[in-house]
Amino acid sequence: MSAGDARLHLRVRGRVQGVFFRASTQSTARDLGLTGWVRNLPDGDVEAVAEGPRDALERLLAWTHEGPAQARVDAVDPTWTEATGEFADFSVRR
Numbered sequence: 001m002s003a004g005d006a007r008l009h010l011r012v013r014g015r016v017q018g019v020f021f022r023a024s025t026q027s028t029a030r031d032l033g034l035t036g037w038v039r040n041l042p043d044g045d046v047e048a049v050a051e052g053p054r055d056a057l058e059r060l061l062a063w064t065h066e067g068p069a070q071a072r073v074d075a076v077d078p079t080w081t082e083a084t085g086e087f088a089d090f091s092v093r094r
Helices: 021-031 054-064
Strands: 005-015 035-040 046-053 072-082 088-093
Touching: 005 054, 021 035, 021 046, 021 054, 021 088, 046 054, 054 072
Parallel strands: 035 088
Antiparallel strands: 005 046, 005 072, 035 046
16 A cells, blocks of 8 residues: 555446456456455445545546446446555456
C-alpha cells in the first residue's frame, strides 16, 4: 500500500450474474494492479471492494459500467474511502 492508495466499494446492478462478471472483474483488477475481492449477492447484484492507486480504481470503475460482453449493467453505486492495506491479491468470494 502506498500513500496515494484509496478504497473503492462497488455494487453493480443489472444482468451481472452468470455472465462471467466476477471472473472478468478479477482479471481486470489484477491487470490494473489492484487488490480486494468480488462476489455475487443473493439479490442478483455483484459487490466488489478494491484498493490501489486512485487512477487504477477509476479505470476499474469505468470498466464496471460495461462489464463483460454478456452483461447488462443498469447501475453502479461506488463508495470511496481510505485504503486499509488488508488484501494481498484480488479474489473471487463465494
